[in-house]
Amino acid sequence: MGKREDINYKLPSGFDIELLPGERRLELFLLETISSVFERYGFTPLETPAVERLEVLQAKGNQGDNIIYSIEPIVPQDMGDSNESSDGSSRGLKFDQTVPLAAYIARHLNDLTFPFARYQMDMVFRGERAKKGRYRQFRQCDIDVVGRGSLDLLYDAQMPAIIAEIFESIDIGKFLIRINNRKVLTGFFKGIGIEKDKIKTCINIVDILEKVGASKVKKELEKEGISENIADEIIEFINIKGGSEEIFATLDRKSTELKESEDFLVGIKELKDVIKGVRSLKVSEDKYCIDLSIARGLDYYTGTVYETTLVGYENLGSICSGGRYEELVGTFVGDKLPGVGISIGLTRLMSKLMDANILKPMSASPAQVMVLNLDRDLIDTYLEISQNLRQAGIKVVTRFEKQKIGKQIQQADRLGIPLCLLIGKEEYTQNQCRIKILNTGEQLDISLENLVEEVRKILNNQS
RNA sequence: GCGAGCGUAGCCAAGUGGUUAAGGCAGUGGAUUGUGGUUCCACCAUUCGCGGGUUCGAGUCCCGUCGUUCGCCCCA
Numbered sequence: 001m002g003k004r005e006d007i008n009y010k011l012p013s014g015f016d017i018e019l020l021p022g023e024r025r026l027e028l029f030l031l032e033t034i035s036s037v038f039e040r041y042g043f044t045p046l047e048t049p050a051v052e053r054l055e056v057l058q059a060k061g062n063q064g065d066n067i068i069y070s071i072e073p074i075v076p077q078d079m080g081d082s083n084e085s086s087d088g089s090s091r092g093l094k095f096d097q098t099v100p101l102a103a104y105i106a107r108h109l110n111d112l113t114f115p116f117a118r119y120q121m122d123m124v125f126r127g128e129r130a131k132k133g134r135y136r137q138f139r140q141c142d143i144d145v146v147g148r149g150s151l152d153l154l155y156d157a158q159m160p161a162i163i164a165e166i167f168e169s170i171d172i173g174k175f176l177i178r179i180n181n182r183k184v185l186t187g188f189f190k191g192i193g194i195e196k197d198k199i200k201t202c203i204n205i206v207d208i209l210e211k212v213g214a215s216k217v218k219k220e221l222e223k224e225g226i227s228e229n230i231a232d233e234i235i236e237f238i239n240i241k242g243g244s245e246e247i248f249a250t251l252d253r254k255s256t257e258l259k260e261s262e263d264f265l266v267g268i269k270e271l272k273d274v275i276k277g278v279r280s281l282k283v284s285e286d287k288y289c290i291d292l293s294i295a296r297g298l299d300y301y302t303g304t305v306y307e308t309t310l311v312g313y314e315n316l317g318s319i320c321s322g323g324r325y326e327e328l329v330g331t332f333v334g335d336k337l338p339g340v341g342i343s344i345g346l347t348r349l350m351s352k353l354m355d356a357n358i359l360k361p362m363s364a365s366p367a368q369v370m371v372l373n374l375d376r377d378l379i380d381t382y383l384e385i386s387q388n389l390r391q392a393g394i395k396v397v398t399r400f401e402k403q404k405i406g407k408q409i410q411q412a413d414r415l416g417i418p419l420c421l422l423i424g425k426e427e428y429t430q431n432q433c434r435i436k437i438l439n440t441g442e443q444l445d446i447s448l449e450n451l452v453e454e455v456r457k458i459l460n461n462q463s
Numbered sequence: 464g465c466g467a468g469c470g471u472a473g474c475c476a477a478g479u480g481g482u483u484a485a486g487g488c489a490g491u492g493g494a495u496u497g498u499g500g501u502u503c504c505a506c507c508a509u510u511c512g513c514g515g516g517u518u519c520g521a522g523u524c525c526c527g528u529c530g531u532u533c534g535c536c537c538c539a
Contacts, residue, residue, distance in 0.1 A: 010530085010531095012530095013530085013531065013532085067537075067538085095538095096539090124539090126537090126538075126539085128536090128537065128538070129533095129534095129535095129536085129537090130531095130532090131532085131533080132532090132533090133539090134538080134539075135539090138539065139539095140539065204537095298538085317538090317539075318538090318539075319539085320539090321539075343539070344539080345538090345539030346539090347539080348539050349539080372497095372498090374497065375497095404497090404498090405497050405498045405499090406497090406498055406499060407498095407499085408498085408499085409498055409499040409500090410498095410499045410500075411499085412499080413499050413500055414499090414500085420498085420499090422497075422498075424497060425497095426497090434498095436498075436499090438499075438500085439500095441498095441499085441500095443498090
């Protein structure tokens with residue numbers, strides 16, 4: 001098979017994110033759809049390097065060491081230890097877009113206009129155990145808005161509107177954006193007497209409710225030294241269900257029962273403002289809800305948090321999530337620079353949705369027309385026709401190699417090219433061209449003068 | 464990092480100590496010379512991740528090694 005046995009060319013675990021042509025075309029289509037929604041809301045495109053200093057990557061939160069890939073050069077042997085002083089080990093690959101954004105803002109503070117709204121659809125890297133649909137390198141589509149000093153809660157409200165618009169336009173069925181506010185959670189924990197240093201742990205435990213179920217959450221909480229009564233109270237709290245007004249009513253009632261409810265009240269107020277904004281942005285009621293069990297694992301979230309699931313496919317997990325972070329950017333700059341953002345894990349989303357047959361790959365080739373090679377002597381005609389079509393904006397593949405006609409048509413079919421142009425001696429002498437429409441098998445003879453026009457007409461009818 | 468499983472062609476695989484290593488998909492060639500997605504025929508692994516061992520004999524058992532998958536953890 002001509003295969004080299006000494007080189008293992010398989011991709012390492014977690015990096016098998018290569019797509020076939022039709023899949024890549026689908027990805028590009030999605031990227032285009034997503035970015036056009038982002039831009040409709042005035043977000044500006046941005047890209048940051050794959051590499052940042054470790055101190056930047058580790059600046060906030062507990063992402064820690066087990067997910068960051070460090071990067072260092074391979075020192076050539078004959079260079080001895082001359083590279084030893086390089087600080088290669090102090091760099092790593094970015095594991096999300098938010099932390100690099102914070103650093104970016106710190107670097108360009110004086111060149112940017114605030115609130116700064118940007119989108120980014122780069123690859124990120126996580127050194128975690130790979131799973132089906134969960135990779136070590138993957139593409140995330142992020143938007144964030146960062147304000148200087150303060151950031152209006154309407155930016156938080158805008159996020160669900162953007163999410164809704166995106167998932168409506170890529171047509172993947174019903175989805176639900178679940179909204180919560182971390183201050184509601186932390187305020188509640190504080191109010192029922194949980195010590196400050198345990199609140200973070202509690203948030204992380206609560207976050208896994210959906211995955212592991214209430215009894216496991218309770219067990220975990222008790223492992224942290226939380227009494228059974230309190231654990232029950234927590235579970236009851238995060239399970240509160242209902243419409244927005246209903247939940248607000250419950251929360252208001254709860255706030256009077258709590259010992260210390262300042263944070264809790266702030267959280268409720270924020271959540272109310274956000275929901276009000278979402279409503280004003282005309283996001284339809286069945287697309288979002290308040291869900292007090294949404295906490296998000298990342299440490300840097302401080303206020304609003306979001307998670308989006310596909311209705312009927314909840315097991316796919318969150319397809320878009322994010323939240324507000326008050327302190328993250330400020331870790332690099334002295335100022336207060338609160339931000340809010342969301343992220344779509346596109347690689348994972350595509351992989352899962354294609355497995356579930358919700359998304360289907362596009363045709364392998366963007367070409368709309370294939371000019372067949374029936375006679376090598378007519379190659380100049382083929383080239384000329386191809387150029388004419390291209391000038392009219394039509395995507396054309398010209399066959400240079402003479403092959404059995406059936407093979408050529410078969411190839412066009414496999415590539416998903418809808419039209420074949422056949423010009424042999426016969427057609428040529430009559431100044432004609434035969435157009436074959438592959439999905440119907442229909443053929444028609446057109447004079448060369450009208451060809452461009454005719455092809456365009458057929459293509460229009462097809463789409 | 465810990466626990467479990469798996470490793471047979473480009474892909475999916477049967478095979479559980481005897482040997483010519485099923486089958487399917489894909490691929491290549493053909494079924495009379497200018498027509499595809501259907502059908503039919505032929506071809507397509509001196510070899511079972513790698514190394515060692517047990518045995519008259521190993522893809523099949525044992526040890527090691529590498530790779531990979533799943534679970535815990537974490538998350539997109």
